[in-house]
Amino acid sequence: MIHIKNLHKHFGDSHVLRGIDCDIQPQEVVCVIGPSGSGKSTFLRCMNALESVSEGEVRVNGFPVHDQKTDLNKMRESVGMVFQRFNLFPHMTVLENLLMAPMALRGMSRAQATVFAEGLLAKVGLSDKRDAWPSSLSGGQQQRVAIARALAMQPSIMLFDEPTSALDPELVGDVLEVMKNLASEGMTMVIVTHEMGFAREVADRVIFIDQGIIQEQGTPEQIFSAPQNPRTASFLSKVL
Ligand code: ADP
Numbered sequence: 001m002i003h004i005k006n007l008h009k010h011f012g013d014s015h016v017l018r019g020i021d022c023d024i025q026p027q028e029v030v031c032v033i034g035p036s037g038s039g040k041s042t043f044l045r046c047m048n049a050l051e052s053v054s055e056g057e058v059r060v061n062g063f064p065v066h067d068q069k070t071d072l073n074k075m076r077e078s079v080g081m082v083f084q085r086f087n088l089f090p091h092m093t094v095l096e097n098l099l100m101a102p103m104a105l106r107g108m109s110r111a112q113a114t115v116f117a118e119g120l121l122a123k124v125g126l127s128d129k130r131d132a133w134p135s136s137l138s139g140g141q142q143q144r145v146a147i148a149r150a151l152a153m154q155p156s157i158m159l160f161d162e163p164t165s166a167l168d169p170e171l172v173g174d175v176l177e178v179m180k181n182l183a184s185e186g187m188t189m190v191i192v193t194h195e196m197g198f199a200r201e202v203a204d205r206v207i208f209i210d211q212g213i214i215q216e217q218g219t220p221e222q223i224f225s226a227p228q229n230p231r232t233a234s235f236l237s238k239v240l
């Protein structure tokens with residue numbers, strides 16, 4: 001579903017991604033961990049062309065993202081992305097936030113999109129917030145709306161960049177629960193996270209990135225219980 005070969009990314013003189021190879025299968029849940037500044041967000045952003053690729057190959061759902069000729073908007077329609085900061089449209093109600101893309105890009109009628117959006121709000125446990133303004137919601141609720149909004153496009157892949165890092169600790173659990181349910185429904189997911197307990201429980205594969213390179217990857221059991229690379233061990237000793 002995602003095929004990445006020898007991916008390099010430069011920002012000016014800084015060589016941020018230094019040769020990443022990675023294939024992600026349908027329905028796979030991959031958690032990406034690593035120190036701050038190691039290139040995790042850049043790696044994720046290259047997957048939906050929010051960053052250009054300096055060198056190498058990135059194919060997502062068959063779309064060659066590295067190719068200038070690719071219709072990136074078309075590609076992005078099948079890739080949902082959720083960021084640390086839930087950028088909901090503040091001047092629209094929760095429901096309106098969920099209607100926009102399906103009506104504009106999928107050609108759904110308002111009635112169709114509303115039925116679909118209500119289903120998604122139920123899924124993230126926010127049916128009662130349908131007509132609320134984003135600013136009246138807690139951070140955790142806003143983030144669950146952001147997830148529902150991404151799902152409204154019926155993506156085949158969901159990318160998450162530290163979706164719970166900006167939340168108060170007591171709000172993290174509900175968001176992780178929604179993600180856990182998505183994973184169990186078979187959504188293909190790539191999740192940059194510092195929630196090691198979540199990664200351990202939900203990931204099929206954990207990728208440890210440091211200095212722009214995949215230093216180690218494996219099952220959660222392999223990575224968390226028996227890391228082979230001293231860098232992985234050292235990182236985990238600081239965060240666990
Ligand atoms: P992480 O998500 O692992 O914390 P990032 O991918 O955000 O790391 O950043 C990796 C490196 O790339 C950092 O040194 C960061 O400063 C640099 N970087 C990220 N985005 C840009 C940008 N748009 N311009 C210049 N440097 C950037």
Ligand code: MG
Pocket residue numbers: 040041042
């Ligand atoms: Mg980051």
